[in-house]
């Protein structure tokens with residue numbers, strides 16, 4: 001007679017290996033010296049206003065239409081509206097100067113009144129072309145530049161940066177500086193939410209939205225930042241009479257949401273090079289029958305993987321998170337949207353919110369059923385990899401506390417500040433690297449070759 005005490009462990013090991021549970025993740029052994037995250041003082045050089053009375057400041061750009069041959073230029077003039085005009089020309093045709101007019105807006109928040117916030121969309125640009133643009137008039141003109149993405153196509157390489165939860169501390173400055181110095185030369189930033197952290201200051205001091213705008217300009221004026229909204233963008237504060245959610249963010253950051261038939265600037269999609277990027281809002285309704293739910297349901301079948309093989313989702317609150325901070329906060333959206341992510345073979349979901357770095361295995365929990373007692377994430381080659389990039393360096397500090405033991409779905413986790421690079425090579429391969437601030441900006445603390453879920457859907461843990 002067989003010894004049942006021998007068979008049972010073998011059977012258990014077999015079942016666990018089927019479920020992928022024996023493939024344990026890695027918690028980094030890197031120990032970052034703990035220090036307080038401190039906001040840079042208001043008179044720091046990175047916050048200084050540009051010279052000249054009423055000069056354009058807080059300049060930032062984002063993609064201006066669905067396929068990337070338009071750019072939304074945004075800036076602030078502090079004292080007077082002046083002009084909403086943008087002069088621009090391509091490097092190839094410097095004598096052919098053009099201009100476009102935009103709109104101006106402003107808002108009040110408690111005892112703060114914003115400057116004049118301008119948004120101007122430059123349309124019908126050539127693809128893959130460097131443009132210069134000029135803001136302001138007279139002596140107070142400022143010149144910037146950007147390069148449009150290549151025309152959408154399946155094998156078009158493109159290098160995306162990924163950052164989130166930056167804020168405006170000394171660590172934030174290190175993150176942004178390292179990002180800009182990364183020799184991979186990222187061309188477009190995917191920003192996963194929580195920009196200024198103005199709401200961490202008394203009465204949501206909106207002066208900190210202005211200092212943030214000036215701080216980020218050195219990158220945001222020169223390359224498109226594609227932003228998902230985070231909880232620090234909500235600025236809902238009924239105790240001081242501020243009951244309009246997202247008021248500062250929506251006045252300052254525009255998106256081309258109408259081009260993807262979205263009813264809200266908080267969620268939308270764009271196509272860029274070989275990627276289809278879906279931006280979602282963790283803090284807008286997403287339950288069944290809500291506008292965001294209906295929009296995403298209609299959007300996913302429209303993704304044309306023949307033209308854009310890479311399907312990327314940006315959403316602030318992570319759907320998988322093994323830290324003790326914000327643990328399980330992403331569950332409602334996971335239950336709502338994960339089956340669609342798997343059905344439509346999303347390649348990667350980038351999130352923020354948890355102030356640390358984490359990369360998941362390709363797993364799903366779409367069998368979720370609280371009554372069956374068997375619900376846990378399983379290996380699923382159709383599922384996305386979930387990457388948490390809430391490690392931008394904000395005032396709230398790092399999330400050091402992790403759930404123990406590390407769950408099998410978590411491939412790598414580390415409580416350090418840093419930035420990521422998602423480098424698309426062609427329709428089959430992309431290379432992701434994560435760069436912690438404590439290293440030189442070129443050092444990869446974690447990395448992974450991504451195999452496209454449509455064109456090369458093999459397990460990345462093997463050599464394929």
Ligand SMILES: [Fe+2]
Nearest residue numbers: 194230231353
């Ligand atoms: Fe957050």
